[in-house]
Amino acid sequence: MHLQAPLLRISAAIGWFTSTTKLPASTSMESSKLEVQYLFGGSQPWNTSTLVWAAVDDRVRGGSSQSYLEPLNHNGKQSAKFYGVLDTTTLGGAGFASRSTRAVSGTHSSDETTWDLSSYDGLSLAINSADDKTYTLTLKDELPRDKRSDGRERSGISWEAVFNVPATEGDQEGMSVKQSNETTGIIVEIPWASFKATYRGRDVPDVKPLETKTIHAFSLLMRSFFEKQDGEFELIVDYIAASRFAE
Numbered sequence: 001m002h003l004q005a006p007l008l009r010i011s012a013a014i015g016w017f018t019s020t021t022k023l024p025a026s027t028s029m030e031s032s033k034l035e036v037q038y039l040f041g042g043s044q045p046w047n048t049s050t051l052v053w054a055a056v057d058d059r060v061r062g063g064s065s066q067s068y069l070e071p072l073n074h075n076g077k078q079s080a081k082f083y084g085v086l087d088t089t090t091l092g093g094a095g096f097a098s099r100s101t102r103a104v105s106g107t108h109s110s111d112e113t114t115w116d117l118s119s120y121d122g123l124s125l126a127i128n129s130a131d132d133k134t135y136t137l138t139l140k141d142e143l144p145r146d147k148r149s150d151g152r153e154r155s156g157i158s159w160e161a162v163f164n165v166p167a168t169e170g171d172q173e174g175m176s177v178k179q180s181n182e183t184t185g186i187i188v189e190i191p192w193a194s195f196k197a198t199y200r201g202r203d204v205p206d207v208k209p210l211e212t213k214t215i216h217a218f219s220l221l222m223r224s225f226f227e228k229q230d231g232e233f234e235l236i237v238d239y240i241a242a243s244r245f246a247e
Contacts, residue, residue, distance in 0.1 A: 036124060039115065040218070041239030046071045046080045051113060053080075054102040056219065064090040067097035067222065074238060079128055082135075082220045083234040093227035096201075098138070100219035118213040121245045122191040123161075126238035129185055130165040133233050137161045137240075138219035139195060141211040159195035159210050160221075163188050185238070189245055 038044045046053060046069065053069040067084035088095040103113050117123075125137065139159040165186060197207040201223065218240065222233045 035244040036241040037117075037120065037243075038239055038241045039123075041078045041080060041126070041237060042241060043078070044239075045078055050104050051101055052104055053099040053220075056098045056100045057084075058087075058091060058094070058096050061091065063087060063095055065095045065097040065222075067099050069099040069220070072236070074128060074236075077238055079236055079238045081234065081236050082222075083232075084222070085232050086222050086224060086230045088224045088227055088230040094224055095230065096221060096223035097233075098219050098221040098223075100138075101217050113216060115215040115242075116213050117215055117242045119244075120212070120242040122189065122194070122243055124190070124239075124241045124243040125163075125188040126241075127165060127185040127188060128236040128238050130235045131233055132164070133222065133229050134162060134164040134225065135233075135235055136219075136221040136223065137163070137190065138217075138221050139210065139215055140217040140219075141214055143216050155200055157204060157207065158198050158219075160198050161190045161194045161196070163190070185236070189243065191245065 036042075040046050055067055057063065057067055058065045064087040065085060067082065070081045070083070072079040072081055082099060084097045086095050086097050101113070123137065137160070140156065141159065142156065144156045192210055192212055195210050197204040197210075220235070220237070224230055
């Protein structure tokens with residue numbers, strides 16, 4: 001099932017589509033004049049001694065969904081497989097499974113883990129392979145200072161960009177498609193303006209702009225969109241990078 005993806009640009013890769021854009025192994029794409037800073041994958045690890053991708057599934061609300069993020073060595077690159085099972089029966093049509101960056105206990109607080117990405121135009125995801133489901137990349141530019149009485153983190157504003165892998169080259173409301181010779185999938189280019197403010201999956205109007213100078217957390221999310229998708233899912237991501245997009 002494909003859901004409409006808002007305001008993203010997606011680029012197709014070798015093996016699935018035809019195009020001419022080449023992605024070199026360096027941190028700059030000379031052919032597309034696109035500069036990147038690898039955040040996860042590429043030349044950077046997905047998990048470190050101070051930061052991991054932890055599970056944030058609907059089990060915290062009594063659901064049964066489950067997610068995993070498994071680092072892979074793909075042709076010498078630090079890829080990751082995001083996979084699991086999205087269950088919508090337990091919570092009556094709702095459901096989500098996600099992995100979110102989190103500081104390792106005892107090293108430093110999550111609030112001290114920040115990325116200053118203000119000199120970039122947005123994020124790029126190099127996707128090696130995917131199913132036909134719709135995924136969400138989520139950012140947090142601030143974290144709640146206190147926790148709930150049960151010790152769990154409070155919900156806050158999330159910034160979400162929804163995407164899927166198209167079957168043919170083209171645009172999905174701003175998603176451009178370019179070939180990658182460095183990966184075997186596609187490159188999803190997400191301008192900052194494509195991230196929409198949400199609270200527990202619902203749009204939040206009249207909110208201040210995304211603060212790209214202080215990004216505190218990243219998440220990969222699979223959710224039901226209220227019973228529109230469920231079951232097993234799998235997405236292999238070669239990297240997530242901050243990018244300067246070509247005009």
